[in-house]
Amino acid sequence: LTVRATFAEIRDAIRDMPRPMRQLAGAMLCQWYAMFAYWQYITFAVGRSIFGTSDHNSALFREATLTTQQAGAIYNFIAFLGALALIPVVKRFGARHTHAVCLAASGAAMLMIPGAATPGMLFVLMLGIGLGWAGMMGNTYVMLADCIPPERNGIYMGIFNLFIVIPMLIQTLTMPLIYRPLLGGDPRNVLLLGGGLMLLGALATLLVDAGHKAPRAEGLATGQG
Template sequence: MSTGSRPHLSLLRIIEMNVGFFGLQFSFGLQQANMGPIYAYLGASEAMIPLLWLAGPMTGLLVQPLIGAMSDRTLSPLGRRTPYFLVGAVLCSAALFAMPRSSALWMAASLLWLLDAGNNVTMEPYRAYVADRLPPHQRSAGFLTQSAFTGLAHTASYLAPSLFTGIIDRHLLGPSGIPDIVRLAFLIGAVLSLSTILYSVLRVPELPLSAGERAAIAARPLTARNTLAEIRAAIAEMPGPMRQLALAMLCQWYAMMVYWQYIAFALSRSLYGSVDTASENFRDAVLTGQQLGAIYNAVAFVCALTLIPVVRRLGARKVHVACLAAAGAAMIAVPFTASFPVLALLMVGIGLGWAGMMGNTYVMLADSIPPARNGIYMGIFNMFIVIPMLLENLTMPLIYTPLLGGDARNALILAGMLMLLGAAATRLVSVGGPPNRNSGAN
């Protein structure tokens, strides 16, 4: 739809349209906080864990560009984006329900493929829905609200197992060694995944397409050939500023993948002096890592909201440089810290980085792409996330022992160094300056 046809939305409506993002990100948070330990409980070695995370980047690489292009050309009574929200939410709910009941490593790995497929079917149409629904001057608020919900959802999902220790003995284990507190957290995630999406699409439905827009879509119907042709054309015509974001995205997402996979193993060594994944000390380290994750995600939630006026004044680029630098310094310091209060303080830096990654990069992207191609470019931009993740999954098993000494603490130091490199690379991006320099602001 044309820019002029997008009504100004109140902050309450912007929040309501992003409630579904809470359920989607609760699912991601459960995955980030628990899949490494779940794989360890089922017998996986530390070095091989990245390979078992291949589902996320592979489904993102294959699914999101296709779904983004398809949603741009979908005509349905529910709208362009909503059918994808609903299908993805159902897949996520089914996978979340079954995951902690896995009886073998292959079962957990297979369910992760289903979970990530559902998440990826939903993700980019949801981001395109926000860009569709909001006029350009409200996009920063829309995407940073998404970032806030990401922080809030991840805080809740990371903290859930620790909270459940108040009502369930944390030492109670399922048949495969997966704690009951984790099983309950995944059940709640299954409920939230579907219910929050339904709330958002009912409260803030998509805007109807104009007759001209419907005619343009109908003139080039949704087919596999047209979809692939559209993706090829969009990649060939990718705006320069979007290409400039690639290096920064490579560094920051490789780093975060390393952090999620190895934080529990690093804390098990630095705080509890254990490398035995079947021990009580390791389970305590997992809970500690989740509590720290809840802290950095709570910081991200608060920062995503407080960064809105800062981004409006200084621009997303400068703010993002500072966010990544803070995260990098914190990650490097974590392996050398044996005090929980100091670790909690370091989570402020990681929270700043995470808030920036989930908000600032999309503000810069939205400034550089044509509105008619929001869906496909949001999908292609996801390749800037999943390709670094894929590289991490494939390269970490190769370098974990020979270069990092088989020590998860060294993996976190590597992650911090990459975050600092990502901050330097962000300075090279030509969009994301103060709003009066951005042609999209009005």
């Protein structure tokens, strides 16, 4: 394929994008904006909520950093187990409803992290974060695979990756603009925003028409151009 033909194929794929995939964009924006903000601000939030410090050079902040790393290991381990446990759940209840529950659990956990007073409480909340992370790594791709024509899997999977990158770019551009004016310069408020977005993402997921495969493209189905 020439460069021109490649861009033409991308253009046509975007034009013909299945409705459920378009609907997924809203949920993806919410969940990836929230998760990217979580990664950036969780250490600072833990420093304030559990260790009572915002001094990045203090011993307490180093403890906050270590605690955050431990929490990250916990939620990734939970996500690993959760990804396996979700397989039969998705088969029974569908990816859409399962993913909505995962995002809701993650959102609830983010909303409660600023109120966590001990590392133990934080580690318990990693159950929700891990479940949400497991869903983000699997459920959305199940919903995508259910709605795109098989002969266009490659192009649509590539475009779908933009649904991850673009929210991160938006977060990078907008967070500096709202961090102090709207969030009071408090990292705990960033997690509250993230939690709210996760819950909004759960609602957006329920609006996706998942499970309806798009018809095969006529030219590809008949072997023509």
